[in-house]
Amino acid sequence: MPVTVAGSLLTAVAWFVSLAGSVLTTGPAARTAVLATALASAWAGTRAAPRPIARRLPRERAASRSDFVGRLCVVRTGRVGADFGQAEVTAQDGSSAVVQIRSLTEEPGLTVGRTALIFDYDPDAECYLVAAFDPGALGD
Structure with a gap:
């Protein structure tokens, strides 16, 4: 109140x-x-x-880092590897955040402007694990 x-x-x-x-x-x-x-x-x-x-009144659920898992992100760095990478991801409420991302494999397609799928969060490294994703492939 x-x-x-x-x-x-x-x-x-x-x-x-x-x-x-x-x-x-x-x-x-x-x-x-x-x-x-x-x-x-x-x-x-x-x-x-x-x-x-x-x-x-409905109780508000506190935001957590796992909220981004399963969402698409746009790579904002020149490369994404096992030790480096950043991406911009949009939350469900419409806000965006720049997050640290990592790829388990050296994928040459993960460069600036490309879309990736966040599939996990690593609490030890405090980063999201991503894989290359082609949104155009869904329409086929």
């Missing part, structure tokens, strides 16, 4: 409880108790308000 919303809710609940308490009570001791009750009620109400709403 944004701070401005929480502050507004806190103020509204405290105002309402103090208004109702001042109408129902008389005397300085009772009014002091109304003030304490208003502050406690506002705090409790503000803390409890987001819980029912949060249960109904």
